[in-house]
Amino acid sequence: MTDVAVDIRELTRRFGALTAVSQLTLQIARGEVFGLLGPNGSGKTTTIRMLCGLLDPTSGGATVAGIDVSTAPERVKTRIGYMSQRFGLYEDLTVAENLQFYGGIYGLRGAAQATRLAELVAFLGLGDRMHQLAAQLSGGWKQRLALGCALLHQPPVLFLDEPTAGVDPAARRSFWSAIHDLARRGTTVLVTTHYMDEAERCDRLAMMSLGHLIALGSPAEVAQQVGGKTLEDAFIILQERDER
């Protein structure tokens, strides 16, 4: 299976007595837009953080773009882009300064950096905002800037942790079309979300509850597995089951 971009095997993470992620196993194919669904506390963020090398797994493991996250977390970091739930860029720097900083951190210099920046600015439509402080951007623009910084080094795998929280519907729509653009060009995208319309736009989904995988497949298949007519039904059933 050379076309597996993310290969997760029995991945487990405990925080003291709490098991945040338990025995998670799944594969994500190259170029796939893969959604991770589940209520708060179901282990989505912990999973993404382990895949990014930000948290060490307690047991089990994963490879991302062919690299083992437990043994070579720093090499994984050269092959992935990551957007955290919370805006993680510098609000006291301008859009251009944030992009230049991350360009430098990813080893882009001089003309190469300028070319790559111009590409991304055109792709994300950031042209008019370049000299605004990040703090003054709306949620939608912040999210685009964060995506830009995560894409500077053209990573084969992209991790997006609730990228559209607090973003208006129009911005969400254009963000998703950008995601599909990237996937068409071969980027693998793992995204967590609360929004059902976003979940519907994923190629495949995994639903998590209390750290376990409870359903896996296309949006329609997942809805069926959990026992709802629609994905939203499935999600509500899941949440009620969780709260019991």
Added chain:
Amino acid sequence: MMTRLWPMVRKEFLQMRRDRLTLGLMFGVPVAQLLMFGFAIQTDVRHIPTVVVDESRTPASRDIIAALENTGSFRIVAHVDGRPALDAAFARGDAQAAIVIPNDYSRNVGRGSTATIQVIVDASDPLSSQSALAAAAGLGQARNLTILAAAAGRTSLPIDVRIRPRYNPGLRSPNYIVPGLVGLVLTMTMVLITAMAIVRERERGTLEQLIVTPITKTELMLGKIAPYIGVGLFQMTAVLILGRFVFDVPLVGSLWLLYGVSLVFIVVSLSLGLYISALVQTQQQAIQLSFFFMLPSILLSGFMFPRQAMPEFFQWLGLLLPITPFLEVLRGILLKGVGLEALWPQTLLLAGFAVGLITLAVRRFHKTLD
């Protein structure tokens, strides 16, 4: 190697430039501290408000009162009648010293028997009473000698003790305080700024984004402290220039050596700040921990209070503070003009602190979230 250091340093400078308040503090603090400590802090207490009870009221009694006032330690604020009035002046705080001359003073001086005068000092603050006590005792002794010598028919005293206060002939406080202030200002700003630096990124959520990049932790930490090395050198230069021109503090020794050792001390302070920031989770904790370190740096380092006067345990404790050897270096170079031949133990100790603290900070800091 270290290819990501420059973007990191550049980013820190950009942020520093936009943070007006911190910028103001970084450059305002040394100036404010210098003026405060330089003008306000005088360890030699002079001109203590003094009341006089002169029951003798003779030329001889007026003469001894004038002599006491001329030592500069006493400033006569009132003549009062009797003990109750004196006690009241002490109680109200109007006077911190009193000179009492009994009515038989002049008679006893004339007769050649022992004449008594009394100098009473409010010693609730031992530091401020010291110079008054010393001045009174000294004056008494000098008077005795002159009278005895005259009685023995000598025109000169048998022994003449000549005192030469070396390195600070005027016994001026600023000469002692200002060099120390270089150490104190650097400790206060350098430790706190770097202690905040990484914690702030952690709190704002920017650290998470930064540590999913291939930046190495050495690049990250060096990038954090490098810009502040420049700030530290600027601060010490400001203190030295103001000290020279406002307080006339001499600058005797080698400037190269001074800046060289100061660079080591700046690195020590920055590393300590980094270590603190790797220990704590919030900016609040970083501030508290920095202050926990700050107070002993003022009290135990010899900045104001002589270490020789401390119990041995506290002298050793003081040596655990990097500022302690640095103060000795500062005063050695600035006031005595000595070089490495005399200051190598302190310099070596500082270098040891630098290596130790950098190692601690790098080992403590991890590029993960837990």
